Amino acid sequence: MKKITLICLALLFSLVSCNQETKEEKIARIHTKALTLDSHTDTPLRFTRDNFSIAEKHDGKATYSRVDLPRMQEGGLDAVFIAAFISQRARTAEGHEKANQITHKIIDSIYAQVSRNEKKVAIGTKPESAYENEKNGKHTFYIGIENGFALGKDIQEIERFYNRGVRYITLAHTSNNDICDSSTDSTEHNGLTDFGKEVVKKMNETGMIIDVSHISDKSLNDVIELTRTPIIASHSNARAICDNPRNLTDDMLKKVAENGGVVQVCLLSDYVKPPVPQPKRDSAFDALRRKWRGFDDLTEEERAQAVREWHATQRNFPQKLATVSDLADHIDHIVKIAGIDHVGIGSDFDGGGGLKDCFDVSEMQNITKELVKRGYSEKEIIKIWGGNFMRVFKEVEEKKTKV
Structure with missing residues (x-):
C-alpha cells in the first residue's frame, strides 16, 4: 500500500510539474490576454512620402521606421493611436489654413493605408472598436491630432475632426500656439488663452479626448481646473525620474489622478533617462x-x-539609448504617486521614441516581461497596457453633450 501511495504521489507531482507555467509562458499569456494599446505614434509622417506601406515589414535599424502591421503582429500590439502631426507655423490666417489643409491630407492618408489593408486593420472610433477588431483578427488604428494649431481659430474644426474619426487632440507641440503655452517655449499666455478655454469646453461637449502632453505646467493646471472629463498625457513621463520639462511633476501626476485621467509613459530616450x-x-x-x-x-x-x-x-x-528597465522606473513612480489606475503606454514611435531593448513595435512584449519581473499582477498589467486608457476613453464618450 505504501509503495502504491508513493507511486501515486510521484505521478501527481509529475503531473503538477508538467502543468506548471514557465516565466516565458506567463509573459506571453498575459501579453496576449491584455488589450495592448499604444496611445501615440507619429507613423503617418511616413504615409505621404517615400511610398511607405504599413503592409510591408521594414528594417527599423536601417530606416528608423518603427511601426507597420507585420511588426505589430510580432510585438503583439493590438491597437495604436496614430497622430496627424502638424508642426508649428506662423500664426497667421495663411499659416492656419495651410496647417488645417495638411492635417486633413494626413487623415486622408491614414484612411488610404487602412483601405488597402482592410483585412488586417480597421479605423477605431470607440473604445469597443479595438476589442471587437481583436476578436476578428484585426489591428486597430485610432486617430489623434498632435498640435491644436491644426484648428486655426475655428472652434467648429473640433467637431469636423471628430466626424472624421479623430478622438484626441494634443493641445500644443514644442512651440506656443493660440490655445496655450508649450512646455518647451517661453511663457507667452501664462497657460490657456481665452480661445484655449473655449477649445477645452468644446472638446468636452464633442467627446474629444484632451491630450496635455507637450503643454506647459500652467496650461495643464488650467485644463484640469476647467475640464469636466478625464484627460490624457499621451506620451509623457515622470519629471522626478528624468528632469525634463516634457515630463510631469509629482504634483501634476496627482492632479491627473484626481481628474481621473491617465499618463502614458513615453519611450523617447531623452524623456526616460538624462542623455549621456x-x-x-x-x-x-x-x-x-x-x-x-x-x-x-x-x-x-x-x-x-x-x-x-x-x-x-x-x-x-x-x-546611447535608455532601456525598458529605465522606462519601468517611471511606471513604478507614477503608480506610487498617482496609482495603478492612472498609467499607460504611449511610445512616440516614429516621432523619436525607441529604447535599446524596445527599438520598435516588434519588441513591445519586453515591456510586459519587465513588468512581470517587477511583480506586477496580471490585472495590473492589463490596466497599464490598455485598460486605464480605455476607461478614460469611455468616460469622455459618455459625458459628451453634442456631436
Whole structure:
C-alpha cells in the first residue's frame, strides 16, 4: 500500500510539474490576454512620402521606421493611436489654413493605408472598436491630432475632426500656439488663452479626448481646473525620474489622478533617462536644426528632406539609448504617486521614441516581461497596457453633450 501511495504521489507531482507555467509562458499569456494599446505614434509622417506601406515589414535599424502591421503582429500590439502631426507655423490666417489643409491630407492618408489593408486593420472610433477588431483578427488604428494649431481659430474644426474619426487632440507641440503655452517655449499666455478655454469646453461637449502632453505646467493646471472629463498625457513621463520639462511633476501626476485621467509613459530616450553627453552627435543635430529653421514652417518637400537627413544623422551618430528597465522606473513612480489606475503606454514611435531593448513595435512584449519581473499582477498589467486608457476613453464618450 505504501509503495502504491508513493507511486501515486510521484505521478501527481509529475503531473503538477508538467502543468506548471514557465516565466516565458506567463509573459506571453498575459501579453496576449491584455488589450495592448499604444496611445501615440507619429507613423503617418511616413504615409505621404517615400511610398511607405504599413503592409510591408521594414528594417527599423536601417530606416528608423518603427511601426507597420507585420511588426505589430510580432510585438503583439493590438491597437495604436496614430497622430496627424502638424508642426508649428506662423500664426497667421495663411499659416492656419495651410496647417488645417495638411492635417486633413494626413487623415486622408491614414484612411488610404487602412483601405488597402482592410483585412488586417480597421479605423477605431470607440473604445469597443479595438476589442471587437481583436476578436476578428484585426489591428486597430485610432486617430489623434498632435498640435491644436491644426484648428486655426475655428472652434467648429473640433467637431469636423471628430466626424472624421479623430478622438484626441494634443493641445500644443514644442512651440506656443493660440490655445496655450508649450512646455518647451517661453511663457507667452501664462497657460490657456481665452480661445484655449473655449477649445477645452468644446472638446468636452464633442467627446474629444484632451491630450496635455507637450503643454506647459500652467496650461495643464488650467485644463484640469476647467475640464469636466478625464484627460490624457499621451506620451509623457515622470519629471522626478528624468528632469525634463516634457515630463510631469509629482504634483501634476496627482492632479491627473484626481481628474481621473491617465499618463502614458513615453519611450523617447531623452524623456526616460538624462542623455549621456555625445558632443559630435549634438553638434550634428544642432546643425540640422539651424539648416531647417527649427523644423518650423517647412513646406512638405522641405519636411520630407529634413526627415531623411535626420534619420541619416541618427545612423551616423547612434544615440546611447535608455532601456525598458529605465522606462519601468517611471511606471513604478507614477503608480506610487498617482496609482495603478492612472498609467499607460504611449511610445512616440516614429516621432523619436525607441529604447535599446524596445527599438520598435516588434519588441513591445519586453515591456510586459519587465513588468512581470517587477511583480506586477496580471490585472495590473492589463490596466497599464490598455485598460486605464480605455476607461478614460469611455468616460469622455459618455459625458459628451453634442456631436
